[in-house]
Amino acid sequence: MDxxxxxxxxxxxxxxxxxxxxxxxxxxxxxxxEERCVCELxxxxxxxxxxxxxxxxxxxxAGIVLDExxxxxxxxxxxxxCILNFFGCVESVLAARNGxxxxxxxxxxx
Amino acid sequence: MDxxxxxxxxxxxxxxxxxxxxxxxxxxxxxxxEERCVCELxxxxxxxxxxxxxxxxxxxxAGIVLDExxxxxxxxxxxxxCILNFFGCVESVLAARNGxxxxxxxxxxx
DNA sequence: TATCTATTTGGCTAATATGCCAAGTAGATT
DNA sequence: AATCTACTTGGCATATTAGCCAAATAGATA
Numbered sequence: 001m002d003x004x005x006x007x008x009x010x011x012x013x014x015x016x017x018x019x020x021x022x023x024x025x026x027x028x029x030x031x032x033x034e035e036r037c038v039c040e041l042x043x044x045x046x047x048x049x050x051x052x053x054x055x056x057x058x059x060x061x062a063g064i065v066l067d068e069x070x071x072x073x074x075x076x077x078x079x080x081x082c083i084l085n086f087f088g089c090v091e092s093v094l095a096a097r098n099g100x101x102x103x104x105x106x107x108x109x110x
Numbered sequence: 111m112d113x114x115x116x117x118x119x120x121x122x123x124x125x126x127x128x129x130x131x132x133x134x135x136x137x138x139x140x141x142x143x144e145e146r147c148v149c150e151l152x153x154x155x156x157x158x159x160x161x162x163x164x165x166x167x168x169x170x171x172a173g174i175v176l177d178e179x180x181x182x183x184x185x186x187x188x189x190x191x192c193i194l195n196f197f198g199c200v201e202s203v204l205a206a207r208n209g210x211x212x213x214x215x216x217x218x219x220x
Numbered sequence: 221t222a223t224c225t226a227t228t229t230g231g232c233t234a235a236t237a238t239g240c241c242a243a244g245t246a247g248a249t250t
Numbered sequence: 251a252a253t254c255t256a257c258t259t260g261g262c263a264t265a266t267t268a269g270c271c272a273a274a275t276a277g278a279t280a
Binding site (some may be wrong): 037038039049050052053054056057069071072073074 | 254255256257258259
């Protein structure tokens with residue numbers, strides 16, 4: 001395996017790892033609807049603010065979200081709004097796992 | 111957050127976590143081209159067979175791959191071939207992170 | 221049957237991720 | 251300036267993951 005491919009795999013992995021946590025997935029789903037400040041996301045997640053802040057830091061470093069300070073609140077939004085198209089595929093896997101007839105990405109409801 | 115949503119998030123997370131490793135991503139990419147036995151995948155990944163076998167076990171439990179024993183080899187294939195549509199989105203995130211103009215899933219090359 | 225090849229599993233160590241509390245920072249308000 | 255609110259960061263304990271070796275399993279072949 002050459003270095004270029006290794007770098008490629010590593011880059012993709014970083015993004016997937018950042019998404020692969022229930023609280024971070026929840027945050028992404030909510031941000032798909034509208035931007036939110038940390039305190040709103042904290043309520044939704046139901047964990048300590050510091051924990052949510054660290055989750056947001058993970059998402060930020062992965063390039064998934066952008067932050068903007070307004071007043072003394074920090075608002076987060078998705079950098080690439082289409083990120084949830086992703087989940088069409090995840091759902092396909094879950095459906096197949098349940099023995100449902102295979103549906104390919106975007107053909108089922110998310 | 112209700113129990114249903116929690117279960118939903120957890121199920122999706124399981125799939126994403128299974129994908130979020132360079133070796134497992136490599137395996138998925140290769141299986142998208144054609145089915146492979148463990149020894150072939152082991153060569154491609156360049157790790158111990160036992161390590162690759164455990165990666166395959168993770169992918170199997172997540173519902174991403176299927177295995178079939180033929181002779182004394184075990185062949186793996188993707189359960190949901192569209193899984194790589196995924197990466198259109200991952201690439202969009204990576205591109206945005208690099209400051210490239212935003213391209214949404216499936217509109218850029220993977 | 222003995223043996224060889226392919227694969228999985230157990231067990232261990234090292235590395236990484238998670239979550240809370242406490243402490244620090246920054247802008248807004250008094 | 252002192253304080254309040256919103257957020258981030260440091261630090262630590264715990265949990266999860268990764269990778270290797272050694273041992274177990276299963277089918278193929280001698």
